[in-house]
Amino acid sequence: MFVKIEPRPEPSRVMKYCSPLIAALLMLISGLIIFTLLGKDPMQAFFAFFIEPVHDLYSVGELFIKAAPLMLIGTGLAIGFRANIWNIGAEGQMALGAIFGGYIAIIFHGSSSHFVLPLMILCGAAGGMLWAAIPALLKTVFNANEILVSLMLNYVALLLLELLVHGPLRDPNGYGFPQSVLFSDSAMLPILIKGTRLHLGVLISIIGVGIGWVFLEKSFTGYQLQVAGLAQKAATYAGFDYKKLIWIGMLAGGLAAGIAGVLEIAGPIGQLLPSISPGYGYAAIIVAFVGRLHPGGIFLSSLLMALLYLGGESGQMNLDLPSAVTGIFQGLLLFYLLAADFLIYFRLRITRRQRKEG
Amino acid sequence: MNTTPRLELQGMTKIYPSVIANDSIDLRIYPGEIHAVLGENGAGKSTLMKAIYGVVKPDRGRILWNGKPVVIQNPAHARKLGIGMVFQHFSLFETLTVTENIALAMDDSPRLEPLAERIRTVSADYGLPLDPERLVHSLSVGLRQRVEILRCLLQEPKLLIMDEPTSVLTPQAVRTMFDTLRRLAAEGCSILYISHKLDEIMELCHNATIIRGGRVTGYAKPAEESAAGLARMMIGKELPVCSQKRPQISGKTSLTVNNLSTKSADPFGTDLREISFSVSEGEIVGMAGISGNGQQELLYCLSGERLVDDENVITMYDVPVGRLNPDQRRNLGLGFVPEERLGRGAVPGMSLTENTILTAHRHGMVKNGLLRFRRAAEFTRRCITGFSVKCGSIEDPITSLSGGNMQKYITGREILQQPKLLIVSQPTWGVDIGAANVIRQAMIDLRNNGSAVLVVSEELDELFEICDRLIVIAQGRVSPSLQVRETNKEEVGLWMSGMFPGGPKEKTAHSPQEPGSHVC
Numbered sequence: 011m012f013v014k015i016e017p018r019p020e021p022s023r024v025m026k027y028c029s030p031l032i033a034a035l036l037m038l039i040s041g042l043i044i045f046t047l048l049g050k051d052p053m054q055a056f057f058a059f060f061i062e063p064v065h066d067l068y069s070v071g072e073l074f075i076k077a078a079p080l081m082l083i084g085t086g087l088a089i090g091f092r093a094n095i096w097n098i099g100a101e102g103q104m105a106l107g108a109i110f111g112g113y114i115a116i117i118f119h120g121s122s123s124h125f126v127l128p129l130m131i132l133c134g135a136a137g138g139m140l141w142a143a144i145p146a147l148l149k150t151v152f153n154a155n156e157i158l159v160s161l162m163l164n165y166v167a168l169l170l171l172e173l174l175v176h177g178p179l180r181d182p183n184g185y186g187f188p189q190s191v192l193f194s195d196s197a198m199l200p201i202l203i204k205g206t207r208l209h210l211g212v213l214i215s216i217i218g219v220g221i222g223w224v225f226l227e228k229s230f231t232g233y234q235l236q237v238a239g240l241a242q243k244a245a246t247y248a249g250f251d252y253k254k255l256i257w258i259g260m261l262a263g264g265l266a267a268g269i270a271g272v273l274e275i276a277g278p279i280g281q282l283l284p285s286i287s288p289g290y291g292y293a294a295i296i297v298a299f300v301g302r303l304h305p306g307g308i309f310l311s312s313l314l315m316a317l318l319y320l321g322g323e324s325g326q327m328n329l330d331l332p333s334a335v336t337g338i339f340q341g342l343l344l345f346y347l348l349a350a351d352f353l354i355y356f357r358l359r360i361t362r363r364q365r366k367e368g
Numbered sequence: 369m370n371t372t373p374r375l376e377l378q379g380m381t382k383i384y385p386s387v388i389a390n391d392s393i394d395l396r397i398y399p400g401e402i403h404a405v406l407g408e409n410g411a412g413k414s415t416l417m418k419a420i421y422g423v424v425k426p427d428r429g430r431i432l433w434n435g436k437p438v439v440i441q442n443p444a445h446a447r448k449l450g451i452g453m454v455f456q457h458f459s460l461f462e463t464l465t466v467t468e469n470i471a472l473a474m475d476d477s478p479r480l481e482p483l484a485e486r487i488r489t490v491s492a493d494y495g496l497p498l499d500p501e502r503l504v505h506s507l508s509v510g511l512r513q514r515v516e517i518l519r520c521l522l523q524e525p526k527l528l529i530m531d532e533p534t535s536v537l538t539p540q541a542v543r544t545m546f547d548t549l550r551r552l553a554a555e556g557c558s559i560l561y562i563s564h565k566l567d568e569i570m571e572l573c574h575n576a577t578i579i580r581g582g583r584v585t586g587y588a589k590p591a592e593e594s595a596a597g598l599a600r601m602m603i604g605k606e607l608p609v610c611s612q613k614r615p616q617i618s619g620k621t622s623l624t625v626n627n628l629s630t631k632s633a634d635p636f637g638t639d640l641r642e643i644s645f646s647v648s649e650g651e652i653v654g655m656a657g658i659s660g661n662g663q664q665e666l667l668y669c670l671s672g673e674r675l676v677d678d679e680n681v682i683t684m685y686d687v688p689v690g691r692l693n694p695d696q697r698r699n700l701g702l703g704f705v706p707e708e709r710l711g712r713g714a715v716p717g718m719s720l721t722e723n724t725i726l727t728a729h730r731h732g733m734v735k736n737g738l739l740r741f742r743r744a745a746e747f748t749r750r751c752i753t754g755f756s757v758k759c760g761s762i763e764d765p766i767t768s769l770s771g772g773n774m775q776k777y778i779t780g781r782e783i784l785q786q787p788k789l790l791i792v793s794q795p796t797w798g799v800d801i802g803a804a805n806v807i808r809q810a811m812i813d814l815r816n817n818g819s820a821v822l823v824v825s826e827e828l829d830e831l832f833e834i835c836d837r838l839i840v841i842a843q844g845r846v847s848p849s850l851q852v853r854e855t856n857k858e859e860v861g862l863w864m865s866g867m868f869p870g871g872p873k874e875k876t877a878h879s880p881q882e883p884g885s886h887v888c
Contacts, residue, residue, distance in 0.1 A: 023765075230734045233725060236718075243712040246673045247704075248726045249695025 014359045022354060029350035030300045030307070034314060036350075037342040044338070050329055058328045063320035071206030075278055076316035078215035079104070079270040079287070081309050083294035085222035086266020088303040090259030092226065093235040094242075097263040099145060099160030101291025102167030103138040107268030108275045109171055109179075110137030112282040115197035115275070116179060116190055126196045131214075131272050138268015139261045141167060146260035150253045156260065164291070172284045179282055190282035199277045211273030216309075218266060223305035231258060267291060288319065296344045315340070372435045374399045374558040375420070375527055380429035382415050389415040391582040392429065397527070397575075402549060402559045404569040404590060406602055407579035408800030413562050416579070417529050420560075421453045422446040444475055452520030453529040458512050462505035462636055469504055470519050491518055494548050505636040509658050510541040517548070528552065529560045534568060538658060539828065539861040546572055564602070564801065565829075566595045578602055603802050622701075622789045622820035623647040624683045628676065630665060638662040638844045640669070645839050645846055647789070652811060652821040653849070654835035656828060656860050662844035663824050664707065667793055670822075671704045672697045684789060698727065703787025705779050707794050707824075709771065713778040720762045720769075720777065724748045728785055747784065755780035755806055772799040776807065783810045790814060793824045808834050828857050842866040842873075 045055035063069050083100045090097045097103075111134030118126045144163060148154035172188070181191040199209040226232040238245040238255050245252060274286050297315050301307030322336030379392040389412045397403040407413045418424040420431065422440035430437050433449055440446050446453075460469050467484045471477070484500040491498040496514050504512060513533065520528055530549070534542045549559055549572065561573055569576060570590045578586045578601040586601040624646040632639050640662050647653045657663060668674040669682065672694035676682060679690035684700050694704070706713045714723045724744045725733055733743045748762040755776040759769055769777060779795055795811065796804035812834055815821050825831050831838060832852060840847040840863040847868035850860070866873035 224738075228738050230725075230729065230737055230739055233722070233739060237715050237726065240717045241711045241715045243708070244715045244726060247671070247694060247706060247712045249672060249693045249698065251693065251695075 012360070015356050016359055018355060018357050025350075025354045027302065029354060030302065030311065030347060032350050033300070033343055033346035036346040037339060040342050040346075041339055045331075048331070050331070055325065055329055055331075058324050059321035060317060062324045062328070063317055067203075068206050069320070071203065071208035072320060073313065073316050074208055074212045076319050077312040078212040079274060079290045080294050080297045080315050081312035082215040082218045082270045082273075083263070083267045083290060084297035084301060084308040084312055085219045085305050086263040087294055088298045088301070088305070088308060089222065089226060089232070089235060089262035091239075091298055092232075092303050093238040093255050093259050095256055095259035096157045097142060097145070097160050097260055098157050098295065099142065099163050099167075099291070100263055100267040100294055101287060101289065102160070102164035103141045103264045103267035104271035104274070104287055104291050105164075105167040105171045106137035106141040107134035107271030108137075108282065108286045109174060109271075110134050110268070111272030112179065112190060112275050115193045116282070118194075118197065119191055120194055122194070122196045124196070126194075127199070127276065130197060130276060131269055134272030135265050135268045138264040138266070138271065140264070142260045142264025142267075143257075146257050149260075150256055156256075160260075168285070171282075171286070175282050175284045181281075188284050192281050193276065197276055198280060199273065207278060209273075209277040211277040214273060215270070218269070219305045219309050222266075222308075225262075226303075226305060231255075235259060267294075293319075293340060296340055296347075300343065300347055315343075318343070373397060373432070374401075374434060376432040376435075377416075377420070378430045378432065380416065380419060380426050380431075382412075382419060382424060382426050388582050390419070390426070390429075393577075393579065393582075393584050395577050395584075397558045397560060399526070399556045399558055400553050401575060402553050402561055402573045404573035404576035405560060405562045405579065406564065406566075406569060406576050406598065408564060408603055408802070411579045411602075411800075412582040413579060414531070417453065417531060417560070417562060420446070420527075421451060421529065447475060447523055450524070450526035451529065452523055452525035452527070454513070454516045454520055454531065454533060456531045456533075458516055460504045460512055460515060463503065465501055465503055466498060466507075466515050466518075467500040469515060470500075470522065473519050474522075486522060487518060490521055494521065494551060495544065496548055509660055510537050513537070513545075517545075521552075525557060527558045527560065529562070531562045532564075533561075534563070534565065538864045539857050540865070542568070566598050567829075569598070570595065580604055599801065603800070605802075620649045620685075621646050622649050622685055623670070623791075623822065625670070626681055626683070628666075628669060628681045630669060630674075630676065632665055638665055640665055641844045643844075643846045645849065647820045647822050649788075649818050649820050650815060651836040652815050652823060652834055654831035654838045654852075655822065655824040655841055655846075656831055656838055657824075657826070657841035657864055659826055661841050663793065663841055665844070666841065666846075667704075667706065667791065667824065670791055671702070671706070698787075699730065701788030703727075703782040703785055703790040705782050705790075705792040705795060707797075709774045709778055710767065714766045714774060716765075716767050718766060719764060720752070720757075720759060720766055721745050721748045723766050723777075724751065724781055726781075728781055731785060747781075751777060751780040751784055754784065755810070756803055772803065775799050776803050779807050780810075783807075783814060786814075786817075787819060789820045789822075791822045791824075795823060795825065796827070796830060797825075804830075828860060831860075832857065840864055840868060840871075842868070842871055845871055847871060 042052040042056060045052050064073055087097055087100055111130040114126065114130045114133050141163060145156040145159035148159050149156045175190060176188045179190050181189060199211045202208045202210060202213065234250045235255055237248065238250060238252060271286065275282055279286060293315055297308055297311045300311035318336055318339045325331035325335050326333055373396045375397050377393060377395040379394065380390050381392050382390040393416060405413050415424060419426045422442045422445050431440060467480055467487060470487060471480060471483055487500040496518065498511065498514050498518065504515065533545065537545065553559055563569055573590050576588045576590045577584055578588065580602060588598065590598065626644050628640055628643040630640045638661060643666065669676055672692055676690040679688040682690045684697065684702060687700060689697050689700065710716050715726060721741065721744045724747050725739060728747055731747065733740050745762055751757065752759060752762065757773050757777045757780065759773065766774065775797060776799060779792065782790065795807050799807065811821050823831065823835060835852050838850045838852055838855065838860060840860060842864060843866055847863050868874065
């Protein structure tokens with residue numbers, strides 16, 4: 011018996027939108043099997059993982075707090091991804107945003123000016139874009155692979171953040187702990203709903219997704235990015251400036267990640283720490299793809315991904331599950347999505363024996 | 369002739385979800401007969417041939433092979449029966465030799481040396497000399513087709529299917545191929561000859577089956593019919609004629625190419641050598657030549673998809689454009705229809721309306737950086753009605769169009785922008801006769817309104833019909849220009865093989881016998 015992979019004559023358009031749902035379903039089934047193998051009651055695990063995190067208003071707030079950076083970064087990355095510009099460096103760009111924004115918060119410590127927060131966001135955005143500009147520059151000038159450059163810069167950025175928090179940005183009265191001062195109220199995002207931790211950053215992120223939607227679906231530049239992604243030759247034929255598109259694609263991701271970094275430290279964290287993200291920059295890549303690179307889809311998939319984060323935590327607390335379980339679920343989701351997407355364009359055919367091809 | 373048909377089709381029917389490709393088609397071909405299958409694009413010719421060759425399973429109908437019913441499972445089975453097919457598009461590996469390519473296509477794995485020997489004998493035998501050791505990339509298109517034909521001949525076919533075989537050949541090469549086909553027929557081989565070129569069919573074929581919209585609309589003896597009569601059966605109405613009305617040439621030059629030389633980026637591509645020519649307002653200049661002689665490379669330079677080092681080498685309306693990108697050149701009034709439709713002239717995965725924006729965005733479809741879809745839809749609607757593009761709706765994906773319809777759409781999109789200079793590659797390639805005339809008429813109208821048009825085509829008939837001047841490209845060199853009224857196809861055919869003043873084979877050139885006496 012041989013399994014042959016052959017292209018489908020007509021890829022289904024419906025399946026393109028169904029495949030994230032199929033992937034989520036398969037992830038769920040595989041997860042339940044894993045729970046059973048670990049000796050847990052699958053129904054109890056299911057409850058702990060997917061119901062517990064959203065059972066009251068406070069928890070829903072937590073869900074949105076986790077989803078906010080994912081949807082914002084996911085939208086920013088999608089702008090580049092649509093043009094086949096693969097920015098894998100959102101994690102580092104987020105750290106740079108936090109460093110720049112955090113620095114503002116630290117030097118204006120004690121100030122009650124209303125301009126501190128906007129300045130932090132501006133500087134954070136600049137930091138993220140600066141970090142994204144490095145792979146963009148190397149790609150446009152030397153044709154360096156942006157995947158490798160942006161990925162490696164993540165490690166540089168995370169070490170830079172750690173260095174700064176251990177050194178110059180450390181709280182002088184913090185007993186040597188590697189953390190900055192707690193930000194003043196003027197540098198903190200106000201809470202939107204009493205009784206939750208839902209902060210202004212969530213709203214900013216949702217607005218960001220909306221802006222991304224207009225940009226991607228309605229603007230001429232968004233159109234050019236889409237053309238470049240679907241058919242590079244057609245973009246050249248039309249005379250679209252691909253170098254310009256590379257810059258836009260990379261900087262959009264950096265901008266979103268930088269702002270997300272600021273929103274994290276000015277929101278739930280409230281200070282600079284050696285680590286400010288549980289891998290949002292990477293998870294946002296999955297979010298972007300599960301959301302079909304469409305802001306509406308990204309909004310929904312960011313909620314799903316946030317649920318996985320919270321479910322992982324809840325599973326650790328309630329069921330003694332290992333902390334790796336969140337990563338396993340994320341991996342399963344991406345794996346199933348890629349498989350389902352592959353099967354939109356190809357099908358497997360089982361042949362009894364190898365026929366001689368003419 | 370034998371009384372048992374070599375092949376008989378009875379009530380062949382193939383239904384696709386959206387269209388009936390073949391509707392109970394009957395066809396009969398006897399040994400030694402050259403039989404034409406005549407029809408427009410989308411008439412169902414290809415589906416029918418694929419059914420005979422075992423690529424497509426018919427939904428209804430019978431195939432009789434030498435009087436016995438058969439069910440043809442797959443191409444290997446068809447070959448075993450003695451059916452060979454030469455496809456319109458070659459499937460050869462450029463980096464392999466002729467022998468290796470032919471060996472790959474054979475069902476048993478033959479030893480190479482004896483095979484090369486057989487290729488040598490058979491090819492000499494049929495007057496198709498070919499060196500079996502040559503690498504395919506070094507062969508001209510005519511010779512590549514020879515490889516494909518030889519590949520079939522080695523299997524000693526009883527029935528040979530030829531799908532639009534002359535579209536890539538010079539008139540001289542067409543002669544040679546016709547001789548080979550007649551010779552094969554005389555030996556008893558049946559030939560199914562698919563084409564929409566009426567003159568060829570009238571010259572070559574004994575009988576014709578004419579198909580329109582998936583049905584047989586008539587059987588004819590081409591030699592006894594007039595071209596107009598055949599065309600009527602094929603398209604169901606009188607052949608529209610382009611109205612010419614040649615205006616005064618204003619003399620203002622819109623495009624000049626001055627000593628353009630490039631190295632091709634593709635190792636199997638063609639280098640351009642010292643190309644100079646110009647196109648003026650109010651004229652259509654045709655560039656003849658067999659594909660692969662540098663047309664692609666030249667068009668990349670003219671459109672701006674490839675920049676040239678010295679901006680002065682190419683000028684449009686006296687503006688040096690050698691360093692301007694396609695968008696900037698379009699702003700100067702350039703329209704361009706590339707040879708590749710999907711993936712270059714149109715974006716797969718986008719709708720017709722979205723594809724309109726690709727080049728027509730400068731016509732009021734962008735405001736403050738945002739797209740105005742209503743404008744784009746309006747333009748698209750004008751394009752599909754003006755150029756009779758058959759599509760479900762303007763929001764349908766571009767990939768739902770057939771090749772010919774996509775060509776009409778892209779050509780229409782460029783022409784409707786009223787370019788001051790239009791460069792078109794293969795404007796009517798794969799387009800049916802009725803629509804081809806619409807496209808040709810639109811180019812003529814554009815010229816009559818004072819635009820300049822450069823048409824790059826392999827179809828000499830077309831070039832002779834619409835052009836005012838002709839230039840010929842061969843091995844990356846461009847010939848001096850010829851007035852269409854003072855030349856003929858024989859002369860242009862010779863020039864296409866490089867025998868023109870300053871051409872790659874100039875030394876072997878001889879003046880054609882009495883220009884004008886052989887006009888077809």
